[in-house]
Amino acid sequence: xxxxxxxxxxxxxxxxxxxxxxxxxxxxxxxxxxxxxxxxxxxxxxxxxxxxxxxxxxxxxxxxxxxxxxxxxxxxxxxxxxxxxxxxxxxxxxxxxxxxxxxxxxxxxxxxxxxxxxxxxxxxxxxxxxxxxxxxxx
Amino acid sequence: xxxxxxxxxxxxxxxxxxxxxxxxxxxxxxxxxxxxxxxxxxxxxxxxxxxxxxxxxxxxxxxxxxxxxxxxxxxxxxxxxxxxxxxxxxxxxxxxxxxxxxxxxxxxxxxxxxxxxxxxxxxxxxxxxxxxxx
Numbered sequence: 001x002x003x004x005x006x007x008x009x010x011x012x013x014x015x016x017x018x019x020x021x022x023x024x025x026x027x028x029x030x031x032x033x034x035x036x037x038x039x040x041x042x043x044x045x046x047x048x049x050x051x052x053x054x055x056x057x058x059x060x061x062x063x064x065x066x067x068x069x070x071x072x073x074x075x076x077x078x079x080x081x082x083x084x085x086x087x088x089x090x091x092x093x094x095x096x097x098x099x100x101x102x103x104x105x106x107x108x109x110x111x112x113x114x115x116x117x118x119x120x121x122x123x124x125x126x127x128x129x130x131x132x133x134x135x136x137x138x
Numbered sequence: 139x140x141x142x143x144x145x146x147x148x149x150x151x152x153x154x155x156x157x158x159x160x161x162x163x164x165x166x167x168x169x170x171x172x173x174x175x176x177x178x179x180x181x182x183x184x185x186x187x188x189x190x191x192x193x194x195x196x197x198x199x200x201x202x203x204x205x206x207x208x209x210x211x212x213x214x215x216x217x218x219x220x221x222x223x224x225x226x227x228x229x230x231x232x233x234x235x236x237x238x239x240x241x242x243x244x245x246x247x248x249x250x251x252x253x254x255x256x257x258x259x260x261x262x263x264x265x266x267x268x269x270x271x272x
Contacts, residue, residue, distance in 0.1 A: 030226040037219050044215050048208060049259045053199045054270045058192055061185045082179065085172030092165065096142045117179050124183035 025087055032084045039077045062129040071125060078121045086114040156245035157238070164221050167214035174211055205267040209260050216259075217252045224248050 047056065064070050090110045097106050152158050184192035198204060224244050228235050 030222075030230055033219075033222040034226055037223060040215060041219060044212060045259075048212055049262055052263070052266045053196065053205070053208065054266065056196055056199075058185055058189045061182070061192075078179065081175060082172075085168070085175055088168050089172055092169065096145055098141060113176070117176055120183045120187075121179040124186035127186040129185045130187070130189050 025091070029084060029087060029091075032080045035076075036080055036084060039073070040081060043073075043077055058129055065125075065128050074125055075122075078118065078125065082114060082118055082121070086110055156242040160221060160224075160241075160245040160248065163217060164225075167218040167221075170214045171211070171218060200270070202267065202271050205263070205271065209263050212259050212263065213252070213256050216255050217248070220248050220251050220255075221245075 047053075051060070065074075090107055093106050093110070094103060097103050149162060154161075181192065181195040184195060199208070228240075228244075
């Protein structure tokens with residue numbers, strides 16, 4: 001359907017018929033957003049406000065990730081927060097970019113960034129703190 | 139590019155009062171948080187890939203400049219969360235309440251609630267910063 005468009009569609013045309021994907025993305029932003037309230041707020045309250053960045057180091061991360069519960073918490077945090085955020089970037093970008101081709105390229109770049117950065121985070125979450133690092137420094 | 143100019147001009151020129159401010163603030167805070175989040179995932183992943191470099195990154199976060207930026211980051215997280223909850227509530231539970239008066243009142247309450255949560259958090263973070271950096 002998109003490929004048949006010969007002229008550059010206007011902003012109104014580009015947003016007129018979102019289709020199933022956009023409908024699901026719309027719902028996803030609201031559901032994940034509600035879930036992110038406890039996930040992000042607990043994380044921020046603990047790390048930024050209560051513990052504080054001056055008390056955070058490799059040992060702190062190692063101690064926290066020694067607890068499987070916190071590691072699972074961080075898996076959900078990574079999965080929901082970054083997917084919510086990158087889909088938000090896509091939605092904002094689509095308000096400025098209207099041609100189907102440019103939208104495909106933009107969505108591809110955002111998807112690739114999401115995939116690579118999520119994978120980096122997931123590898124670290126599974127791998128944990130690298131114990132080969134000399135932990136004797138306090 | 140012309141559509142970008144049109145959109146940005148619309149952002150400044152549109153006079154929707156509370157709804158307009160609520161929307162703009164949601165967008166700015168959202169983009170701010172996701173930019174930090176992308177950096178933050180990578181810097182935290184350094185505990186696995188290069189722990190010595192992780193300590194370097196943490197030292198940067200402990201600087202006064204980043205400490206002040208952190209206070210604004212927490213504002214973004216609180217506002218985006220409350221306003222997002224507001225939007226989700228109207229969209230999913232009470233769509234009939236998408237009326238100008240309800241929106242104006244709810245945006246004002248969103249800002250008040252944000253400040254109530256943000257101010258004590260800021261005081262604690264800033265006193266922590268002053269204690270360690272000065």
